[in-house]
Amino acid sequence: MREIVIGGAQLGAIQKSDSRESVVQRMLALLEQARQQGCELVVFPELALTTFFPRWYMEDQAEVDTWFEREMPSAVTQPLFDYSREHAIALSFGYAELTAEGRHFNTSILTDRQGNIVGKYRKVHLPGHVEFDTDRDFQHLEKRYFEPGDLGFPTWSSQDAVMGMCICNDRRWPETYRVMGLQGVELVMLGYNTPSINSQNRSEGEEQRLFHSELVMQAGAYQNATWVVGVAKGGVEDGFPLMGGSVIIDPNGFVVARAKGQGDELITHRCDMDLCNFGKTTIFDFARHRRIEHYGIITSQTGVKRSA
Amino acid sequence: MREIVIGGAQLGAIQKSDSRESVVQRMLALLEQARQQGCELVVFPELALTTFFPRWYMEDQAEVDTWFEREMPSAVTQPLFDYSREHAIALSFGYAELTAEGRHFNTSILTDRQGNIVGKYRKVHLPGHVEFDTDRDFQHLEKRYFEPGDLGFPTWSSQDAVMGMCICNDRRWPETYRVMGLQGVELVMLGYNTPSINSQNRSEGEEQRLFHSELVMQAGAYQNATWVVGVAKGGVEDGFPLMGGSVIIDPNGFVVARAKGQGDELITHRCDMDLCNFGKTTIFDFARHRRIEHYGIITSQTGVKRSA
Numbered sequence: 001m002r003e004i005v006i007g008g009a010q011l012g013a014i015q016k017s018d019s020r021e022s023v024v025q026r027m028l029a030l031l032e033q034a035r036q037q038g039c040e041l042v043v044f045p046e047l048a049l050t051t052f053f054p055r056w057y058m059e060d061q062a063e064v065d066t067w068f069e070r071e072m073p074s075a076v077t078q079p080l081f082d083y084s085r086e087h088a089i090a091l092s093f094g095y096a097e098l099t100a101e102g103r104h105f106n107t108s109i110l111t112d113r114q115g116n117i118v119g120k121y122r123k124v125h126l127p128g129h130v131e132f133d134t135d136r137d138f139q140h141l142e143k144r145y146f147e148p149g150d151l152g153f154p155t156w157s158s159q160d161a162v163m164g165m166c167i168c169n170d171r172r173w174p175e176t177y178r179v180m181g182l183q184g185v186e187l188v189m190l191g192y193n194t195p196s197i198n199s200q201n202r203s204e205g206e207e208q209r210l211f212h213s214e215l216v217m218q219a220g221a222y223q224n225a226t227w228v229v230g231v232a233k234g235g236v237e238d239g240f241p242l243m244g245g246s247v248i249i250d251p252n253g254f255v256v257a258r259a260k261g262q263g264d265e266l267i268t269h270r271c272d273m274d275l276c277n278f279g280k281t282t283i284f285d286f287a288r289h290r291r292i293e294h295y296g297i298i299t300s301q302t303g304v305k306r307s308a
Numbered sequence: 309m310r311e312i313v314i315g316g317a318q319l320g321a322i323q324k325s326d327s328r329e330s331v332v333q334r335m336l337a338l339l340e341q342a343r344q345q346g347c348e349l350v351v352f353p354e355l356a357l358t359t360f361f362p363r364w365y366m367e368d369q370a371e372v373d374t375w376f377e378r379e380m381p382s383a384v385t386q387p388l389f390d391y392s393r394e395h396a397i398a399l400s401f402g403y404a405e406l407t408a409e410g411r412h413f414n415t416s417i418l419t420d421r422q423g424n425i426v427g428k429y430r431k432v433h434l435p436g437h438v439e440f441d442t443d444r445d446f447q448h449l450e451k452r453y454f455e456p457g458d459l460g461f462p463t464w465s466s467q468d469a470v471m472g473m474c475i476c477n478d479r480r481w482p483e484t485y486r487v488m489g490l491q492g493v494e495l496v497m498l499g500y501n502t503p504s505i506n507s508q509n510r511s512e513g514e515e516q517r518l519f520h521s522e523l524v525m526q527a528g529a530y531q532n533a534t535w536v537v538g539v540a541k542g543g544v545e546d547g548f549p550l551m552g553g554s555v556i557i558d559p560n561g562f563v564v565a566r567a568k569g570q571g572d573e574l575i576t577h578r579c580d581m582d583l584c585n586f587g588k589t590t591i592f593d594f595a596r597h598r599r600i601e602h603y604g605i606i607t608s609q610t611g612v613k614r615s616a
Contacts, residue, residue, distance in 0.1 A: 287611025303595025
C-alpha cells in the first residue's frame with residue numbers, strides 16, 4: 001500500500017471586498033482541521049486567494065492586475081508555506097499568476113511536505129470569452145484576462161506517487177486526463193469556480209451542473225485508473241452563486257468523499273495509490289489496447305470537420 | 309427539431325447451440341415491436357447473430373470460422389433487410405465478419421430506411437488476450453479471433469443526422485467518441501457483450517460493471533454533445549452471465565431510457581438531433597476551446613511513459 005491521507009479544502013464565497021489576508025486565515029483554519037485529521041496533502045480550489053474576478057468586466061489593465069500575484073510565496077501567502085513545513089502537509093492551490101515578463105496565467109502549484117514548490121500548472125482550457133457579452137446573464141472573461149497555459153499537463157513524482165494538476169474547465173476535457181494518464185498519473189488534483197447556473201441557459205441549474213462535474217471527473221478517474229480530487233470554491237460571491245460539490249474519486253470512478261455544503265469545508269480520505277495498479281495493468285493497459293493509428297485527428301484538428 | 313424515434317433492441321442469451329435462424333426470428337419479433345412503437349432506426353448488439361463465442365478457446369481455424377459471416381446480407385439475415393425496406397426502419401447490428409481475403413473483424417453495419425447498407429464499422433479496441441489464460445475465471449479471446457478494425461471511426465450522414473458506430477470495449481475509450489465528435493457526430497450507436505463478472509477480479513460484479521458502462525457512455529455523450537445508444541446482449545449464455553443495462557443517453561449525458569431486464573427487450577426514445585446544438589456551440593465548441601498543442605502524446609505514444 002502507498003497511502004496518502006488527502007484533504008480537499010473547499011472554500012466558501014470570497015467577496016470582492018475580502019482581503020487576501022482574510023482568505024489565508026480561512027485556509028490556515030482548514031489546514032489546522034486537516035492536521036488534526038492526519039492529512040499529508042491538502043488541495044484548495046482554483047483562484048483560492050480572491051473572489052472569482054473573471055465575472056467582472058474590466059478595461060483598465062492596472063485594475064485587472066490587482067487580482068494577480070507577482071510572486072509565490074508572497075508575504076501574504078508565506079504563512080501557508082510555513083504551516084506546510086512545520087506540520088509536514090503538502091499543499092496545492094490556485095492563484096492568478098502575473099509573470100516578470102507581464103504574462104497572465106490561471107495557475108496552481110504543488111508543494112512537497114516541506115513547503116517547497118515542486119510543481120506548477122497553468123490552465124490550458126480557458127472557458128468563456130474576451131469581450132463583454134450582452135447575451136449572457138453574467139460574464140465569464142477568462143479568455144480576456146488569461147492566456148492559455150504554456151506548460152502542458154506535466155506530472156511530478158512526489159510522496160511516492162505520480163501527481164498531476166488541472167484547473168476547473170480542464171476537467172471537462174478527456175484529453176486533460178489522458179495526457180497525464182500517458183505519464184502514469186495516480187493522483188489528479190484540481191480546483192474549480194463553477195457558477196451554479198449556466199450563463200447561456202438559465203434552465204441549466206445546480207443539479208445538472210453538479211452531475212456534469214462529477215461525471216467528467218469520474219470518467220477521467222476510471223478511464224485512466226487514477227485518483228481525482230476536485231475542490232470547489234462555492235457559495236454566493238457578491239450575488240453570484242457558485243456550486244460546491246467537492247469530491248474525492250477513486251481509480252474505479254467511485255466518489256469516496258463529498259462536501260455537504262457550499263462553505264469552507266474539509267473532506268478527507270486515506271487514498272491508496274496502489275489501487276491504481278489493477279486498472280493500469282488490465283483493461284486500461286494502454287500499451288496493449290490503445291490504437292493510436294486511428295486517433296490522428298485528435299491532435300491534428302482543433303475544430304469539427306464534417307466528413308460526410 | 310430533427311427527431312428520430314430510436315429503438316435499442318437488447319437481446320437475451322444466445323446459447324452455443326442456437327441457430328442463426330432462431331436469432332433472426334427473435335430480432336424480427338423485436339423489429340415488429342419497434343414498428344408498432346414508431347421506430348425509424350433500431351440498434352441491435354455486438355455479435356448479434358451468435359453466442360459470444362470469444363469466451364471459447366478454439367485451435368481449429370475451420371471451427372472458428374463457423375462463427376463468422378462471409379457475406380452481408382446473407383440468406384439467413386436477408387429477412388432483416390427485407391423488413392427494414394418494407395417498414396422503413398433503419399438497422400444497425402453487429403456480426404463477426406470474414407472477408408474474401410480471409411481477414412476477421414468484429415463488425416457492425418448501419419442501413420438506411422430502405423435496408424441498404426450505408427455504413428460499416430470494424431471494432432478498433434479489442435479487449436482480452438490471444439492465448440489460453442489460466443489466471444482468468446473464463447476466457448476472453450477477442451485478440452485471438454479478430455484483428456483490430458482498419459476503418460477508423462467513420463461517420464455517415466443519414467436520416468438528416470451525423471451517425472457513427474463503435475462496439476463494446478470501444479465505449480470505454482474517450483478517443484472513440486472524440487474522433488467521431490471531431491466529425492460532428494450526433495448519434496453514436498454501439499452494441500456490447502459484457503460479462504457480469506470481471507474475469508480477473510471476482511469481487512467486481514454486475515453493479516460495478518453497469519456503473520462503469522453507463523459512466524463512460526454518459527461522459528462520451530456529454531463531452532461530445534451527442535446521443536449515445538448502447539445495446540446489450542444480456543442473460544446467461546451456457547453458464548456465463550452477461551449484463552443487460554441497454555440505455556439511450558441524451559447529449560447532456562442523461563439516461564432517457566434503460567432496459568429493465570436481461571432478456572430480449574426493446575427500449576425507445578424520440579431523439580431530437582437538434583439537442584446536440586447547444587453543447588456543440590458553447591462549452592464544447594471545439595474550435596474555440598481545444599488546445600491541440602498540448603495533446604501531442606495522445607497520438608504519438610501508445611503506452612505509459614513516466615516523465616518524472
